[in-house]
Amino acid sequence: MFTPEDLDLFAEKGIDVHTVEEQLASFKSGFPFLRILSSASVGNGILSLDEQQTQYYLDLWEGYLKDNHKVVKFVPASGAASRMFKDLFAFLSADYSEPQTDFEKKFFNSIEHFAFYSDLDEACLKNEGKSITDLIESGNYKAVVSNLLEAKGLNYGSLPKGLLKFHRYATNNRTAMEEHLTEGALYAASSDGEVNIHFTVSHEHLADFKALVAKKKADYERRYGVRYHISFSEQKPSTDTIAVDANNEPFRENGRPLFRPGGHGALIENLNDIDAEIIFVKNIDNVVPDRLKEPTVRFKKIIGGVLVSLQTEINRYITMLKSGKYTIDDLREMIQFLHKKLFVRNEETKHLEDAELALYLLRKLNRPIRVCGMVRNSGEPGGGPFIAYN
Structure with a gap:
């Protein structure tokens, strides 16, 4: 099916031929639906906070930033407009x-x-x-x-969304990228004013993003009293997916198999390359003007506080497990933590011996925590601040 030239292209992209064959097989056989166990609800994937709890997590996040932990705002920004x-x-x-x-x-x-x-x-x-x-x-x-x-004018039909002017202001108008600079300063700045932001961009627009940063960075640093550390990465060619025709055979352009960039899931590898304790992930076009930013900033801080709280408990449990100084009641407490705080359930744990259970817990607790946030209008029935775990 593949020519020597095809194999050279795969090698250039860093894609194994077996991976391409698996992609083609998936197109032909179809993709299985995700098995849904239950809907998310309060107590089952969703945490509902009262005002006292909300303030607790806000204070926790502010205290965390004062200790100058490394926080990074990660922005997938390669999406075309x-x-x-x-x-x-x-x-x-x-x-x-x-x-x-x-x-x-x-x-x-x-x-x-x-x-x-x-x-x-x-x-x-x-x-x-x-x-x-x-x-x-x-x-x-x-x-x-x-x-x-078109290219003779603003060329907005070919530019990525991050470089488009999104919002009007009295004195200047901002691109989506500039709105992320603003957000980073408002909820992810350390006590000494350091703000780390990472953009994933397409190769052909990397220079344009760097040029915009060079033009705007100093203005936003003066405005918010911060220092930005802005980095970029490109989506890796090894995560591309082969394109197919109507018969699920490789689509060719000028005789060569055509590959398309993978979706946001392909950026997991870029995310893994980031060295930070907490990473906020938010799409380039998921921004609002300043007059609407207060809820965004507030709930990002709450999410950060929830993460800090969970990590503190996790670190305590991991230390206990590694030391070997734990009781069966401690293990039961950890299982309840997995169930009620991380919403991780495994019915097989009831059949494990104590030593096996301890190893299982250590593996589960050593994984990154992912938290996503939803804001619900407190004026609605049952409303209030919501944090959702996944």
């Missing part, structure tokens, strides 16, 4: 020249409210000799869209 503009691409290629769909009409009626409006206006003046207003008044709507999406 092309899907954001699919309706505008459709308009460009349509056989009509004026807005017809509800989306198209709303876009042009609201265009001055977009954060990129001023930049787009400059591009239109440069390339068309007319402002956005003049182009619209003359019915040349497609020129506006062309300057937004």
Whole structure:
């Protein structure tokens, strides 16, 4: 099935031929559904906090930051913006020249409210000799869209979301990447003002991200009184997935098998390369303007406090297990901790001997903790702050 040239391509990417064969087999046989045991609820994967507990975790997080532990904000930022503009691409290629769909009409009626409006206006003046207003008044709507999406203008149709202007402010407009710089300063800065942020980006846009950081970093450091340590990595080619045709056979482009980047799960390897005690993970486009940041910052801190609390208990149990100084009651307490705090259950533990149970607990407790947060409006029935574990 594969030629020597194909095998050379696999080796170049760091992908074993057996991995490619397994991917093809999975496409042909299908992927099994995940077996769901039960729905998440309070006490079963979800922790509901009252105000006193909330303040406890907030204080715990602030105390943790004062001890200058290494915290990293990890941002997957390689996502392209092309899907954001699919309706505008459709308009460009349509056989009509004026807005017809509800989306198209709303876009042009609201265009001055977009954060990129001023930049787009400059591009239109440069390339068309007319402002956005003049182009619209003359019915040349497609020129506006062309300057937004194509390389002659802002090139937003080919850029990653992290480099797009997302939000408008009184004095400046921010890209999604800049919003993450702001967030990092608000909930992940150590007591001496150190903020660590890591972006995963595509190779072709690495230079653009670095250029934007070089341009903006000092401004945000002055604004928030912090020092940023910003690093980048690229999604590894070894995590790519082979593309297939309608018959689930390798799709070829110019005679070579075509590979597509893996999803966010492929970034686990990048995540594993990060040396930090706590890592906050958040997608590049999951940002809000400053007027809406308070709940985000508050609950990120609460999540951090929950993590610190859990890690403290885990460290105590691991020390106990490694020393061998524990009782059967201690082991039972640890099992309850797994069940009620980490929501890890294994019915087979009841059949294990004490020594086997201790080894099992040590393996489970030595794994990274993952916590995700959900904010629920406290005005809703049963509402209040929620933290969800997975």
